[in-house]
Amino acid sequence: MSADEHKKMAAMRAVEMVEPGMRIGLGTGSTAAHFVALLGARVNAGLSVICVPTSEETRKFGESRGIKMSTLEDEPELDITFDGADEIDGDLNMIKGGGGALLREKIVAMASDRVVIMVDESKLVDTLGAFKLPVEVVQFGLAVTIDMIEALAADCGCEGEIALRKTAGGEPFVTDNGNFILDCDFGQIEDAEELEDALRYVPGVVESGLFVDICDVAIVSGDDGVRLIESEREDRGDDEA
Ligand code: 5RP
Numbered sequence: 027m028s029a030d031e032h033k034k035m036a037a038m039r040a041v042e043m044v045e046p047g048m049r050i051g052l053g054t055g056s057t058a059a060h061f062v063a064l065l066g067a068r069v070n071a072g073l074s075v076i077c078v079p080t081s082e083e084t085r086k087f088g089e090s091r092g093i094k095m096s097t098l099e100d101e102p103e104l105d106i107t108f109d110g111a112d113e114i115d116g117d118l119n120m121i122k123g124g125g126g127a128l129l130r131e132k133i134v135a136m137a138s139d140r141v142v143i144m145v146d147e148s149k150l151v152d153t154l155g156a157f158k159l160p161v162e163v164v165q166f167g168l169a170v171t172i173d174m175i176e177a178l179a180a181d182c183g184c185e186g187e188i189a190l191r192k193t194a195g196g197e198p199f200v201t202d203n204g205n206f207i208l209d210c211d212f213g214q215i216e217d218a219e220e221l222e223d224a225l226r227y228v229p230g231v232v233e234s235g236l237f238v239d240i241c242d243v244a245i246v247s248g249d250d251g252v253r254l255i256e257s258e259r260e261d262r263g264d265d266e267a
Pocket of ligand 1: 033053054055056057058109110111121122123124125126127128131
């Protein structure tokens with residue numbers, strides 16, 4: 027089975043978790059698109075849900091499939107979010123942002139009671155970092171931001187090329203929020219939480235693609251079938267209590 031077929035298998039398992047009336051966050055990327063297509067089929071068969079997309083791409087695709095789309099302004103509390111990931115480790119920490127939607131993905135995930143991540147088995151790693159870490163940065167002062175990221179990441183043992191993401195046409199890639207993405211080739215990230223904290227210290231950094239302690243359930247599809255890995259952390263609601 028190809029990686030894309032595994033993504034679809036994971037999405038098929040995920041869509042079974044959807045219940046009538048749910049307020050749902052919708053991720054971005056090819057795995058999330060499988061989920062949206064499957065959810066659209068259920069909606070067309072009569073399921074009533076309301077969804078908040080993590081990108082304009084997902085908004086358009088969801089609407090084309092007949093799914094009612096809303097915003098966090100109208101639906102600030104979501105029951106569940108379904109998204110993909112670029113890498114996920116055994117503690118369910120992740121690298122996301124391959125599709126450039128990491129900021130909205132993190133905002134929507136943090137507004138959700140539960141976060142379900144759908145991946146093909148190739149995304150499951152012992153240590154994060156083979157995938158270049160996307161970091162969303164403001165356009166102003168780019169060179170200064172890169173220098174600060176370099177210095178602070180080095181303090182965390184992370185060194186490597188930092189490249190401005192470009193479109194196929196060679197122009198800087200601009201996110202839905204009007205920012206740039208830096209792809210950081212740091213190699214193995216031994217302490218994702220430490221690096222995430224360090225990156226937050228850089229004024230020009232809007233958000234990093236490190237998602238620490240956010241995923242509740244990973245649905246992993248591989249040649250041996252589909253399995254669920256559940257996080258041991260408490261619900262986000264309990265964290266805040
Ligand atoms: C987009 C993301 C995606 O979830 C991630 O890139 C995985 O994409 P795909 O499902 O296409 O493999 O973080 O910003």
